[in-house]
Every structure is written in C-alpha cells, then in structure tokens.
Amino acid sequence: MINRRIAMAAACALIFMVQPGHAGPCSDDIARVQAQVDDRIDAIAGAGPSAPETRAARLHREPTPGAMAAAEQKLGEGGPAEAALAALARARAADAAGDRAACEQALGQARQAIAR
Numbered sequence: 001m002i003n004r005r006i007a008m009a010a011a012c013a014l015i016f017m018v019q020p021g022h023a024g025p026c027s028d029d030i031a032r033v034q035a036q037v038d039d040r041i042d043a044i045a046g047a048g049p050s051a052p053e054t055r056a057a058r059l060h061r062e063p064t065p066g067a068m069a070a071a072e073q074k075l076g077e078g079g080p081a082e083a084a085l086a087a088l089a090r091a092r093a094a095d096a097a098g099d100r101a102a103c104e105q106a107l108g109q110a111r112q113a114i115a116r
Helices: 002-017 027-047 065-074 079-097 100-115
Strands: none
Touching (some): 027 079, 065 079, 079 100
C-alpha cells in the first residue's frame, strides 16, 4: 500500500515537473533560414583561403557556424555570414518573445545578408 502511494506521488510529481515545449510564431522559418545560412557559410569556407588549425580543431571538436564565420572574417570573407548569424540571433530572440513581426524582419535581414 505504501509503495503504491509512493509510486503515485512520484508519478504526479513527474507530471508537474515536465514543461511542454512551445514553438514560437516563426520557429520553422528560423530553422529553414539557418540551413540556408549554414550552406552559405560552407560555400564561402570551401572557396577561400585556408587558415592554420585551431587548438579546438586538433581536439576533434566540430566547428559551429559562428566559429566558422569568425574565422572567415579574419580571412576577410565573413561579412555576409556574420551579418546573417546576427540577424538569426535577433530572430530567435523575437521568436522567444512571441513577436512575429520582429522575427520576420530579422529573417528578411538574414536572407539579404546571404544573398550578397
């Protein structure tokens, strides 16, 4: 009887601890534009000069799109990609706040940046 009560209390506690995930008003659009930006960063990285390997690369860590954009900027190539990543960050913040208009505006800026 006591084990059943403990199990029931634990199940109730677990149910109340789990928070539902909420997607913002333009989460799907952000994911699509992020994929486009990632593709653009890959294209820029493959076309330009290379730089020496970083310590993180020697430790077998995969570079993030942001890290790649920063490295490209040091080589004089990262302007559009970096602007697109900054616009995506603004879009994510607006999405989290539920501001569809600001999110769409930031996504438009990201698309413009990678179109250059």
